[in-house]
Amino acid sequence: MNKKTIKDLSLQGKKVFCRVDFNVPMKDGEVTDDTRIRAALPTIAYLSEQGAKVILASHLGRPKGQAVEELRLDPVAKRLSDLIGKEVVKTDAVYGTEVEEAIDQLADGDLLLIENVRFEAGEEKNDAALAEAFASMADLYVNDAFGAAHRAHASTAGIAEKLPSAAGFLMEKEISVLGKALENPDRPFTAIIGGAKVKDKIGVIENLLDKVDNLIVGGGLAYTFVKAQGHEIGKSLLEEDKIDLAKEFMKKAEEKGVNFVLPEDVVVADDFSEDANTKVVPISEIPADWEALDIGPKTREIYSNIVSESKLIIWNGPMGVFELNVFANGTKAVAEALASTDGYTVIGGGDSAAAVEKFDLADKMDHVSTGGGASLEFMEGKVLPGVAALTDK
Ligand SMILES: Nc1ncnc2c1ncn2[C@@H]1O[C@H](COP(=O)(O)OP(=O)(O)OP(=O)(O)O)[C@@H](O)[C@H]1O
Numbered sequence: 022m023n024k025k026t027i028k029d030l031s032l033q034g035k036k037v038f039c040r041v042d043f044n045v046p047m048k049d050g051e052v053t054d055d056t057r058i059r060a061a062l063p064t065i066a067y068l069s070e071q072g073a074k075v076i077l078a079s080h081l082g083r084p085k086g087q088a089v090e091e092l093r094l095d096p097v098a099k100r101l102s103d104l105i106g107k108e109v110v111k112t113d114a115v116y117g118t119e120v121e122e123a124i125d126q127l128a129d130g131d132l133l134l135i136e137n138v139r140f141e142a143g144e145e146k147n148d149a150a151l152a153e154a155f156a157s158m159a160d161l162y163v164n165d166a167f168g169a170a171h172r173a174h175a176s177t178a179g180i181a182e183k184l185p186s187a188a189g190f191l192m193e194k195e196i197s198v199l200g201k202a203l204e205n206p207d208r209p210f211t212a213i214i215g216g217a218k219v220k221d222k223i224g225v226i227e228n229l230l231d232k233v234d235n236l237i238v239g240g241g242l243a244y245t246f247v248k249a250q251g252h253e254i255g256k257s258l259l260e261e262d263k264i265d266l267a268k269e270f271m272k273k274a275e276e277k278g279v280n281f282v283l284p285e286d287v288v289v290a291d292d293f294s295e296d297a298n299t300k301v302v303p304i305s306e307i308p309a310d311w312e313a314l315d316i317g318p319k320t321r322e323i324y325s326n327i328v329s330e331s332k333l334i335i336w337n338g339p340m341g342v343f344e345l346n347v348f349a350n351g352t353k354a355v356a357e358a359l360a361s362t363d364g365y366t367v368i369g370g371g372d373s374a375a376a377v378e379k380f381d382l383a384d385k386m387d388h389v390s391t392g393g394g395a396s397l398e399f400m401e402g403k404v405l406p407g408v409a410a411l412t413d414k
């Protein structure tokens with residue numbers, strides 16, 4: 022990486038605006054998986070130990086430019102404080118007088134977390150005035166939010182152009198590990214893509230088709246393809262205006278000789294809940310009023326076999342609604358196959374990492390990336406704006 026890192030900065034007594042990705046899974050006001058918080062600890066601890074006044078910033082969820090009570094960062098501040106063993110001051114504002122006063126109170130080494138940056142509409146627009154408001158809080162900028170590095174937002178890109186800026190340890194590690202795996206990939210090279218962000222992730226498939234031998238699609242992402250194959254998908258997740266694109270990708274896969282793999286059977290439910298009625302059906306027989314919420318047993322076996330024969334596997338996005346135990350078997354089977362293969366395994370994505378953690382298999386993986394969309398875009402060969410904006414070495 023030709024970018025400055027925090028080791029290149031002199032930090033003593035400096036105010037440092039540090040962007041992290043604390044976009045963690047939450048339930049009932051509690052952090053349910055703190056992987057991303059723990060992953061940022063080395064950078065935060067280093068900044069503090071070096072005597073910086075640390076101003077942390079993150080997004081949480083997609084509040085679309087307004088304050089949403091459930092998406093406040095207070096539970097995150099609390100968990101960070103528990104993990105790092107130090108007080109974390111939390112402001113209710115993203116910038117302005119309250120934040121300025123809190124910064125004035127900081128001693129060297131102290132930690133402050135500002136409110137969810139996406140409460141401000143200017144964040145996602147990379148608004149210059151918001152970037153300036155962030156820059157004016159600090160002397161230096163550190164970006165450790167690898168998971169958000171594919172977004173050109175005010176706190177990930179705009180601010181970096183206004184302050185001396187550098188990558189944190191997590192950012193540096195992610196880029197180095199993922200870069201190494203992809204430089205000259207061992208084959209067969211398999212990508213498994215799932216999850217629910219269909220709009221975001223469907224485009225990724227096109228570039229991956231130039232790189233992989235097997236492309237496995239599962240989770241909510243699969244059903245736009247299943248529909249494009251000509252099957253009825255009932256109430257399953259569908260991105261109607263991407264059906265043509267899905268057809269195009271399947272054709273491209275065939276032309277390139279990429280093995281494009283979709284579910285052959287699924288677990289359908291009559292309700293999105295733990296106590297719904299469920300049954301396993303072949304992919305061509307999803308009932309009109311039912312929704313496919315997991316891959317079926319035959320599909321689990323097919324996917325697991327491909328994984329065990331692969332030398333490099335990247336996995337992003339769960340195979341089903343694994344948060345509910347009745348729909349967790351597909352994700353669990355794929356996680357177990359990855360855990361036991363000899364191939365090099367890379368897991369990407371907030372929820373995918375949480376799944377691997379839930380099944381207690383995280384330490385069996387070669388690299389659990391904190392980036393979902395970010396790791397995918399990096400693996401596609403795209404330049405990440407959050408990295409590009411940092412100061413060159
Ligand atoms: N068949 C399905 N129908 C609806 N939702 C699904 C289905 N399969 C998986 N999901 C949901 O997808 C969500 C995760 O998708 P997502 O794309 O956010 O993956 P991720 O690993 O968190 O990546 P990122 O970090 O980019 O968000 C989970 O909450 C899961 O319940």
Ligand SMILES: O=C(O)[C@H](O)COP(=O)(O)O
Nearest residue numbers: 042044168169371393394
């Ligand atoms: O969870 C993620 O992938 C990152 O935190 C980015 O979130 P976003 O997809 O809402 O930009």
Ligand SMILES: [Mg+2]
Nearest residue numbers: 370371372393
């Ligand atoms: Mg997610």
